[in-house]
Amino acid sequence: MIRSAAGVVFIVTLSILAVSDGRNFIKLPSEALEISGNGGSDEDSIGTRWAVLLAGSTGYWNYRHQADVCHAYQLLKKGGLKDENIVVFMYDDIAYNEENPRPGVIINSPHGQDVYRGVPKDYVGDDVTVNNFLAVILGNRTALTGGSGKVVDSGPNDHIFIFYTDHGAPGVLGMPTSPYLYADDVVDALKKKHASGTYKHLVFYLEACEAGSIFEGLLPEGMNIYATTASNAEESSWATYCPGDYPSPPPEYETCLGDLYSVAWMEDSDVHNLRTETLKQQYQLVKRRTSNDNSYYGSHVMQYGDLKLSVEELFLYMGSNPANDNFTFVDDNSLGPSSKAVNQRDADLLHFWDKFRKAPEGSARKFEAQKQLAEAMAHRTHVDSSMKLIGKLLFGIEKGPEVLKTARPAGKPLVDDWSCLKSLVRTFETHCGALSQYGMKHMRAIANICNAGIGRDQMAEAAAQACTINEIHILSVDPSRKEAKAIAHPVANDGEATLAAEVGAGAGASAATALPTRTEIVTAADNNATSEDLEHDTAIMYGRVYGLGRQSGAAAREYRLVIVKETAGHF
Template sequence: MKSTAFLPLALFVLGLASSTVTANDDLENIWAVLIAGSNGWYNYRHQSDVAHAYHLLLKHGVQADRIITFMYDDIANNPQNPYPGKIFNHPNGSDVYAGVKIDYRGENVNSETFLNVLKANATGNAGKGTGRVLGSTRKEHVFVYYSDHGGTDILGMPEGLLSKKDLDGALAYMYEKDLYDKLLFYLEACESGSMFDGLRNDKRIYAITAALYNESSWATFCENPLDLPCLGDEFSVNWIQDSEINDILKESVGHQVDDVVTSTKKSHVCQFGDNTIREEPVADYQGKAEVTKPTPDANSIVAFRAEVLDTAVDSRQVPLIMAERALRKLNASPSQIATRMHNYVSKRADLTDFVSDIVHAVIPRRPLARTVMLKKPARITALDCHDAVIKAFDRDCAPFDRNPYAFALSSVFANLCEVVRDPTPILDQFAVKCVAGPKFTDVL
């Protein structure tokens, strides 16, 4: 049976929900940065989320020249896409790719370029994409939405990583240089709660994460009649839907966040920083145009949320599910599928054993080494050590962009740094065990 739950959202993206934008400086005091920090067909949902968010902001009156968008842009025209040139964020939704202005694509989607955008470093981004960076001042609000993979104190990129140290430094710089009045940050990633631990409430930043520091976020619309990968993420589609069906000129940020906390069932949405931002209208960050919308239908909202839950998958398992689905499309026999899937699971075990060997080499005491392997740290204090170690592991041993399961092991290196504090003995192990370059690939 075809669902109608997404009808108000489809109308919105198609432009059938009308908006009125007047010549008012108040409409122009918002800047936004939208980033999908992944690539690859199985990561379809991250670019889908961001493309949809772009249309949401534009429709609500955020000026196009104040929205800076990062998308690798390998989905819409991917050879595997049965709908060339189109991307969907819901099974019954409209195309969200058309009309999206992408500032940074391909190899320019990386941590350096992203940090330059936040820090208004136009010189650093010269010759990259459009080169656009934030032009915000102490008089303007900034909205940042990031959708990607994550682990303990790290976020993914198509190549390399963004660490908590990186992000902390950029946000501190923005504060010191008066690059915003207030900043609202929505983060979709596994273990995303680890990225904002310790965020002070006097920095005028309110950060919302899809998950706790020790849990996965969840993909959704993974079973869909379009025969596409997971179309969205639970937290992301929930906040976008909330903005699309409600009058965000009247709805407070706190009301939206509370609604998303309630509707996101598979993970625990977390809040950090300046709670006074909760009292402000969502429109102050997502657009102040007057938008005429269909009256929200309670039954449609219930149906939409049920569909999100019914088709949700732990993000850590999406690569394996996509691999199995690809084998079925190739008409592989049940035994062939079983063999291939066993190999993928074995690769996960091999990478885990490799990391365990490093831990035991650095920490001879077995009980402590076991704790390091198994514990999910609530707080990281050895940020310098962790930053150096996790980036070296990505570069020299198991690149995260080619080994998504490595994100699940990022907590091990955080724990190891908490014990030894000095990255040297860990880096020495990498130098020995990864002397010939990266040892792992396709650890899904």
């Protein structure tokens, strides 16, 4: 009777295995040892597992990126990877940040465990650099500056997993220190790693806006590299577990806890048996969850490189938590739909707004949050209007916007000359200030300027004209109306300008005019400016001026600054 029952169980088991021949779900026992024809998945045959984890941002409003990396570390540790084989990059300014309601603790989901404890501090603070990141991947200790000195010292049978999470833009990834990490440098490093013969297979998971642009048209097949990205080459990626969403963070948190793509692959890996789940299965599941049912609040997960590697088990790269060994992967989307997500580039505004909303009325904290929000919006206005004006100066009023926004056909890299792109970015920042995590979105516009044959000198001239105000002549100060009138010189002649300059003594006015000490942009132009104003090359700019009327004891007052914009020829 027992023997008969056992036979029935055996037959039923084979039936289940047989119907799964789709068959990325369950493999036959013999197939479990055959990983893409490499002769077995036991520990000896797969070599050493290596991992590089990088969070490329700073600031409490970017909490989620370091939370992602800390979560990834805990997952890999449970999977059996050793600290000596996991290299962690993060600025490490979150866990003990004064804004963190739980000092020394980082969570990656509303009810999540602390993921910060035990995370190695390999490269933190200003040691989180492009140079160190690429040197670690290449195993080049001599190229390192600071940090633990740990590198991926891999051999020909080893498997490497790289996870990067931060802000991005077309062709570029953010870093907490200058310069940015450009797509050509990423792919060049991967090519060098392949040429060195120091890995068997490599998997790269990338969370960033326009992440697809890092590999599209650049990462060739045949290098045994498989990459997936949180977004395609033209869209944002998304933050999740944000204030006001469902599920929402605990009320004391005023920031997003995770990123949609990152949370999707890690929460999947947390519960599934990675000895049987394949890269392709995870890609499909993460793709559905990250698209948020193809809603506006989601992005398109992409895959690049050697797609044939996607049949491999995740175990080869991440190990596997023994607690999940009896879990059979079934593609039932058991993780459920995601909450409403927040555009990566707007997550800082959400933090400042939530901080402002919750702060006591009249408190210093409320004032600080209001100031942070105003400054963030001012910076956005400055960068956007500056780039728009540069396009018009270079290509004309009609053609300029079209040239800057044009996307290249799918499969083509962002730019033909990466050296040109890097040079023009430096030129823009010299004259107009740092792009920042928001301004990076204009990287496609700068790439298009390169593709149109514009050189550094032409870019410098346009940027100087668009962004530099050499003199501000204060005409009058009216304390009763809290208004000051001034003339800015020189300015462009197409009816647009941007005020974003430090103003000091000696700008062509006497002491009696009480020069401002600091200015901030508020709006790009006066909406009430008439067509006649523009025809005569005049327009009005509004800003806030601090320090006007110093000699009358009104230094703390805030004034509206009216800038009368005229062409250089009027002076």
